Amino acid sequence: MKSEAASEDSPAQARVVVVDDHTTFAELLAQALNRETDLVHVGNAGSAGAAIELCREARPDVVVMDYHLPDGNGLDAAGAILQDAPQTRIIVLTGNPTPEILGRAAGSGICGFLPKDGSLRTLLDAVRFARPGSMVVHPSLLAAQQGAPPVPQPGNGVLTARERQVLALMAAGHDVRANARLLGISENTCRGYVKAILGKLGAHTQLEAVAIARTRRLLPEQPDA
Template sequence: MNTPIRVVLVDDQALFRAGIRMLIGSQPDLEVVGEASDGREAIGVVRETRPDVVLMDIRMPVLDGIAATAELLRDPNPPRIVMLTTFDLDEAAARAIRQGASGFLLKDAEPEFLLSAIRTVHAGSAVIAAAATHDLFTRFSDAAPAPVPDAYGTLTDREREIFALAARGLSNAEIAEREFLSEATVKTHISRILGKLSLRDRVQLVVFAFRHGLV
């Protein structure tokens, strides 16, 4: 049997944590290994338990989720961190994703979507609400674009087309339909693009595109 995906819950509402803990505990491939009620406590719990995925509330006392995420992502081999928010277009979530968070989830997301998101992030593809991530950066990316890295020039014409569509938040299935390709081919293109640009996942691809004015 495969080792369960280890999850830490960080939220200042004990009732919310209890509900998520019960939901995750009902899944044989998921396991809650720690909880925290503020960002400072979260840093200690995460470093002690070494989870695979952290569900991190943005707004908390003592230390908020953005600051806690920034500190944790400086650690060697940090966990994947998913921000929890009550707002679908949240400037704080955009800041956390720029720092390296793997995406964001609404607190009122459907249970199955939350469970799927944990598994997706753990698998490394980390495409949580890609279209929502694009909308987030459309609204909150007002900084001047940085110079385009040389690595972008190594993409083929086809890879640049796929990159542009992925940066707009289209899923593999949507790209496949639009470009008359199989989903497997699109997935291969995305993997090559991420490798060439040294990006971790689809969310970071969106960040890269906005950071360098490619959207």
């Protein structure tokens, strides 16, 4: 079904479809999306087939999709959606994927692979910052198993002590303003450190930088917020 919010969106808002056969989860996520000024929920689907049809009709910018669906899986559905609209950003939610599933996800064209029981803040950040051609895998999904394929690490730069401080604060969920205040530096200076961190780690977003840092053991292990 389509959300009433679909008629109220604006060009500045990212249009989001939710695909999950658990109605309560889908409705709660839709409500959370519509509380954000830069996001708008444009429809729910409860199966892979319904998701493909809805995406053809609604043309969302982002799809948040459960891996386990009644008539297939999220990666198969993602492939069909991306064949129709290659620039669609797709985030797949799962529990404890096998190495084979992670390996397939890496070549599927999706932008994110996140735990379904993870934090709402992490999911909303992924919806905002996911970009085609770059896949973020949440570190908890890699840590849950042996032999999982590593996240690509294109950046080879060594982080300075200050950059590591900023990275640790990023991982704790603080924004640039809070990080600048905690470190006693200006916001512009803090943004410069963030830009340097992204470049050295080969990341496109702060969320991706934190995920890469976790897999490269640049940060102490922490439970998911």
